[in-house]
Amino acid sequence: MDLATLTSQLHALGEEALPKIAAAPDVATLDELDVAYLGRKGGALSSLMRGIGQLPADDRPRVGVVVNEVRQAVEAALEEARRRTADAALAARLVAETVDVTTPGRPIARGSLHPIVETIGRIAEIFGQFGFVTYEGPEIESDATNFQMLNIPPDHPARDLWDTMYVDVEGGLLRTHTSPGQIRVMHTESPPIRALLPGRCFRYEAVDASHASEFFQVEGLMVDEGTNLGDLRGLLDEFAHAMFGAGRATRFRPGYYPFTEPSVAFDVGCLVCGGVGCPACGRTGWMTILGAGMVHPVVLRHGGIDPERYQGFAFGMGVERIAMLRHGIGDIRVFLDNDLRLLEQFR
Amino acid sequence: MRVPLDWLRDYVDLQLDPEALAERLTLLGFEVKGLERWGSEWRNVVVGELLTVEKHPRADRLSLTTVRVGAGEPLQIVCGATNIAPGQRVPVALPGALLPGNRAIERTEKMGVVSNGMLCSGDELRLSVDGEGILILPAGTPLGAALTDLYGDWVLDVDVKPNRGDALCLVGLAREVAAATGASARFPEVGLTEDGAPIDQVLAVHVEDPGLCPRFVGRMVRGVGVAPSPQDVQRRLLAAGMRPVSNVVDATNYAMLELGKPTHAFDAGAVARDASGRAGLLVRTAGAGERLETLDHVERSLSEETLLIADANGPLAIAGVMGGAASEVAESTVDVIIESAVFDPVSIRRTAFRYALRSEASLRFEKGQESRLARIGADRVAGLIATWAGGSVAAGRIDTAPDEAGPARVGYRPARVNRLLGTSLDPDAQAALLARVGIESEPATAGSNVLIAADPTLHDVAVGPGEAREAIVPSWRRDLIVEADIAEEIVRLAGYETVSGKTPDTSMPHVRPNPLELRDGLRHALAAAGLVEVVTPALVPASQAAALGWPVRAADGVPGEQAVDGPVVTVTNPLSERHSVLRRGVVGSLLDVLALNERHGRADVAIFEIGKGYAQAPDGSPAEWWRLAFLLAGSAGPPAWNRPARPFDLDDAKGVVDLVGHVLGLPEPLFTLHADGAPLHPGRAALAMAGQGCAGLVGELHPSIGAAWDLRAERVFVAELAIAGLAGGQLAPVRVVPIGRFPPHERDIALVVPESVAAADVLATLRAAGGTTLRRVGLFDIYRGTPLAAGEKSLAWRAVFAAEDRALADDEVDAEVGRLVAATASAHGSRLRT
Missing domain, CATH: 3.30.930.10 (Bira Bifunctional Protein; Domain 2)
Structure with a gap:
């Protein structure tokens, strides 16, 4: 594994993840993508990072920069997507909770004085x-x-x-x-x-x-x-x-x-x-x-x-x-x- | 009193229109309650002249007439009367007329002949009482004139107050009109020719008790012809609301309305003669067992206090109240004795009440009669009889007390009058006002006192020189006795509207507690809680108290609010059985309200009343006390589409008691089973006690009581509470308990007990066992069922622990809970449910 290959794999990972995140319909899908790309164990990014150790010592910091770039891009996309889906969910809930406001209220018991x-x-x-x-x-x-x-x-x-x-x-x-x-x-x-x-x-x-x-x-x-x-x-x-x-x-x-x-x-x-x-x-x-x-x-x-x-x-x-x-x-x-x-x- | 203005004009000139006159009299103290156009129903009744009177071709009893009523074609009218002849002027009701009694006149066909209206009798028009024949009008009556224009009159209905008997007549009211308008009043001229024998040869009168009959004036008219009165006399009497009878009787009634003097006419032929051949009258009280058939043809047994006019053979009349049938003036009467007397007002009033015979005459006698009128009345009636019925008037009068008192003198202080009225009328102005009703005045003689009250004893005060005046009061003004009476007369004549108002600027009284305060506090709280306040009659059916059987003493234990368990107070003259006794409690009235509202289709009823109970105390004196009662039936809370209906239950009723306790700042109420349940459900009746401030019964109404009241509600909850201070107490100010600085601990303790254990007893144990850190403990749940055994229940309590000076440690609280559990275990055999 050389520097160029690893770098291009990292970039490819980012290019694969970002559209998927953008297209995710709900929070659950985003959570799956989060784990799939950024999970500490078995996440795609973590898997690629295991290849860093095979690189020459001089190349490692350069790869580290790329890793961070990709991680931050994916994280930002996830956060943005989460906010978007939360807004949509809230909007959907509010629509679903619409009531007929024209019905009469629930009367409060009140007597009277002679x-x-x-x-x-x-x-x-x-x-x-x-x-x-x-x-x-x-x-x-x-x-x-x-x-x-x-x-x-x-x-x-x-x-x-x-x-x-x-x-x-x-x-x-x-x-x-x-x-x-x-x-x-x-x-x-x-x-x-x-x-x-x-x-x-x-x-x-x-x-x-x-x-x-x-x-x-x-x-x-x-x-x-x-x-x-x-x-x-x-x-x-x-x-x-x-x-x-x-x-x-x-x-x-x-x-x-x-x-x-x-x-x-x-x-x-x-x-x-x-x-x-x-x-x-x-x-x-x-x-x-x-x-x-x-x-x-x-x-x-x-x-x-x-x-x-x-x-x-x-x-x-x-x-x-x-x-x-x-x-x-x-x-x-x-x-x-x-x-x-x-x-x-x-x- | 009905006052026809046409008649009133005989005694005073009237310039004002009727409305203005009515207002003037009202402002003078003679309130005009009604102003009626008498005869307005004679629209379309006109004066006609009979041209022809022929037999009806097909009916023997009817006549066929032609009548000219004006310029147009004569009218053909069918008539049933027999007293008509061509040339007469008669009242003709034209088609479209509406006669008294709502009798509509139409163009009709009678036995094949068209009748274009109707010829009227006096009775049909209520112009006289003659219903036999057609009313024949005087020859000169203008043809075609509307009857309402000829004979209609304005009649005032004047409310003459009981103290002004002198004004219960046209002459008296004419004096008031004169005072109001500045015109002068005219007294009627008593035209009298005494062409008969001297009176003492034909009449003798003996008064046994001058105290009961201070004056008796008798006159006699011999050789009268009893017949209907002249038409204009009949008309006046009818307008004044009095039914004409005959010329002799009408003379007495006419004089009564004119002068305010009731008199009575006897048929002298029915009066026993004395040894000298004179008619002999006796004024005496009734003897034992005496009887008299009165004019109304009722045979009456006379009580011994009854004052009578009698002759040697027995009673002739109940003096001042009603004549007797045997001596009644009738068509056969030839000689008439006129009685014009003054009787003791109290005796007449009592007699009139005793026989339920309150007449126009007795009403005037019981207000007191001016002595002078006895003489004038006798003369007036004799003169009228002689004019209307002929006959010769015996010379002179029998008179048992001919001396007539002069005017009375009433002292008054002009400055004092102003002080009372808040006016500043100078003495001359006051004197001028009094003079308008014939009251002259002059400076009081030196040393005379001014009378300021005549009861319970005469109370007069000495006055300084020149300070007082004396009003010289005409004999008819029997109402003017003390200084304040003169003050009223002055302001009445000046006009009450001349008194200018100002807000009081004198010393304020001491502050006193408001007796409505506590009741108001409860009323507002209960209304805010959804109950409707009612106010029900205190008088109830005698059967109600017995039927309900509400224990009056159930509320014992509240100091100062005791009820008396004595007999009910009964009205001795009730209007009806439904309102014949004073209630001892309020709950029965609330059941009545529920029943009424159920009849209107109302099922949900939550009401309360703060009202009185009444009974006889052991010493026979009356007792009254206040109670708060309420009733709940149907669904709790206002019905709504968005809430399931929940029926009221006993806990709702107890909650109301709880609220009452809160408003009053009392300890939480304790409820104990009221075993002697009647009239309540024996298993659902509680005695409620909130400290010593509130006690009473609360419970579900016994089904049999609901049935007795015909109630539809399946369950009705009622309560009646005695409350300290309900009769006029104040609300205690709220005393604040400091909010603790340290957080409280809440612990739930579920205790399993046998069903027979009362929650209130467990609560009492918990409270007694709790240490200083136990702030509150209350029931929050009751559970029955698995895993508990049958006959067991779990009472779940929430206890709150706190200390003012420290945060409690958990183990400290645990120890407290343990003590509570142990205490209930030993007292009630409870175990902790885990």
């Missing part, structure tokens, strides 16, 4: 910004707390305003409004008082689209030395704007409750027609959302508060009414029906 409780929370939040503190009272009250202490004596004609359900516990009745809470708060707190009293109420009332025998009210009470009708107006305006939108018109007009004097009915511009007049507002352009007034001196006295020094206002609103207006609900009965088709809309 509009009555949520509306109470919203009312409490709005009045909370004005320092109103939430309290609660019992639902089973007595004639004294539900009526008499609120300036509604027995056999008073105003009792027609509250058809009452009575229960078989001594002197008991189901509260017809949250107003008894006024007295309870006056007994536990001293002025300045800003109180909010949400809760369930009961009336002996035939149920229809706008009347329920069980319903929820929120009572408000504010008592201090100078609290006046203007404060009530200002506060209710803020409430109406927060609840029904900043531009909502409001109206203050006389009402009647035995436990307030003067008494107030508070209207907002019709939420259906905006005030032009429609069937929903009885063509008046207005919807009444709550009753209010300056706490009657008799009620303050029953609460242990000196009506000469202190004065204040109270208001009471039907939660269902607010919720119906807010959510476009036309029938009060849906609240206690709990049809999931309705409730789940509040998700």
Whole structure:
């Protein structure tokens, strides 16, 4: 074996290997070629290199240069081919993994909160910004707390305003409004008082689209030395704007409750027609959302508060009414029906 | 109250159109709830003149008429009435007319003759109550005019509040209209000619208890002719919603609507005479066993509190509520006694309720009556009867209390009025406002006090010189008693809209804990976990509590949240059996919600409610408590095409309890078998306890309860939990456990135990045996089957060990695991599964 022969064999090996590598279809073929040409034992290059020992010592470094040239060329070709086939494999995988992205996602379980409780929370939040503190009272009250202490004596004609359900516990009745809470708060707190009293109420009332025998009210009470009708107006305006939108018109007009004097009915511009007049507002352009007034001196006295020094206002609103207006609900009965088709809309 | 504007015009000039008037009254405190065009249904009903009236060729009972209704050809109309004659003017309903009761008038053929419309009776038009004959209109009625233009009227439906009995009449409302518009109100002229015998020769009245009847005024009209009232009177009554009866009865109703004064007319012929031949009336309460047939022809046994108008022979009428049939004014009546009295309001109200006879009269009596009206009402009714029914009015009145109280005086401080209202009206401006409703005022006399409350005792305050004024309140304004009443009157007349609003700028109250906080925290967590919040009625059927049998005391053990296992609280006047008792627990209501939604085709239901239970405490007082209840039925998780449906199971329910405990910061709940399962599956019911903060039952509903509720779901999981602070507590802040600096060791320990060993017991043993390095231990698998023997199970636990100050060595952890294995082996006979 002479130098020229070995050199030409080495070059021939390179010329044979490079097209095969270039044509290799996959990594496995490249691995076979790698072993076949570059394998330490039995690889074609290693086999040729065994011939180096037969060369004269002077020629050996020259052959070494050629060996390295060939090895590097083959290695570079293999690396390039590996990168190419990996890219192709990835591309093929991505194509194969294509899905129909238009299908719906997998829904996450999510419940909902009842509009009555949520509306109470919203009312409490709005009045909370004005320092109103939430309290609660019992639902089973007595004639004294539900009526008499609120300036509604027995056999008073105003009792027609509250058809009452009575229960078989001594002197008991189901509260017809949250107003008894006024007295309870006056007994536990001293002025300045800003109180909010949400809760369930009961009336002996035939149920229809706008009347329920069980319903929820929120009572408000504010008592201090100078609290006046203007404060009530200002506060209710803020409430109406927060609840029904900043531009909502409001109206203050006389009402009647035995436990307030003067008494107030508070209207907002019709939420259906905006005030032009429609069937929903009885063509008046207005919807009444709550009753209010300056706490009657008799009620303050029953609460242990000196009506000469202190004065204040109270208001009471039907939660269902607010919720119906807010959510476009036309029938009060849906609240206690709990049809999931309705409730789940509040998700 | 229905207010026909045409009638109201008798007492006040009206310049405003009806809508504007309605708004003005509403802003004055008399809310107009409705504005109705009365008679608008008389479109296509016109005035016609009968030209000919002949017999129908083929029907004896019908007439064939020709009627001229205007310039065109006369109309041929078939008519069944007999009171018609040529020359009369009559209402003609033309084809296309729609009469009251939606009666459509068409061109028809009657027995072979074409009829181009219909001649109308008063009743058919609801213009009078006469349905016998055709309504004959006055001769001068313009031919061809539409009836709605002639007789139609605007009727306001005014909501008169209970404190304003004085305005429950046209005169009272006219006063308010006058105050609102600046017009002046006119009181009706009581034209009365007393041409009969002196009253005390024909009538005697004795009032036994003046407390129940403070004033009784009697008059008598003799020789009346009872007949229908004049047509315009009938029309007014009908427009006001009252049915005409006869000229005498209508006179009492007319005066009541006009003046607010209920009166009653007796047939004097039915009243017993005294020794002097006078009709003798007695006002007394009923005696034992007395009975009376009232005007509605119901024979009533009278309770002893009932105030009566009686004669020597017995009861004639229930005073202020309803007359008796025997003394009713009828066609045969010749002499009429008029009763115009003031009765005790409470007595009348109680009587009206007792007999369920709340009438227009009793409604007015129970609001209190101005004494003066007793006299005026008697005069007015006598005058109307004499005008409409003829007869002579006996001279003078019987009057048991002729002295009429003058106006009341109510002190007020103009500055105090402004302080209450937030206004700055000077005293003269306030006085001018009051004057618009006839309330004069003047400076208070020196030394007089101002009354600020009249209940529970009179409460008045001394005022400085010149500080107060006195309002001189007309006798009809019985609602103005204390200073605040005057303040309301002032702001009402000024207009509530003149009160300018401002946000409150006075001292803020103390901060108080929000009683909704803990409930809200739970609500949000449960909704986020996929449960829908419901709010159900507290009133349930009496049968429900018994049927469900949910043990109220199951939640014992949570301090401050005890339930009372007493009898249910029952409504004594329920609206229906379905809402007759207060529930003791919430689960039954959730079953109702499930049943309702199943009826709508909904199978997957996950709901919760935070609601109250109620019962009678041992001392008879009512008790109320809060509970959290939830229900799971159908598939867990929202249905989806890309996820297999998985039915809810008991572990889901226990998971919800676990979540509740997490929200509340409580120890992990322990579940123990609730052997006394009812109303739960006896093998699938657990008592859950999370420390002392949460306790209750969770389990699968007993199949028999599901059947009782008619549920479709095969398995339903329910729970009801007592929770500390649910009635108004706060959420405890999260306390953070430091994250260890050294890596934890996780070891899995599979313990083979007999089936009878409860996982919770093994867990308790593991926790008790674990040293300080055992951070957590939890069940992650249960295995049954080969190579385990039958009746064995393998509980696989994952234990986490760590120390704060060092990395644990493997052999240290191995020793800990060994201790756990040994402890369970000795406690439960377990062996390590390898």
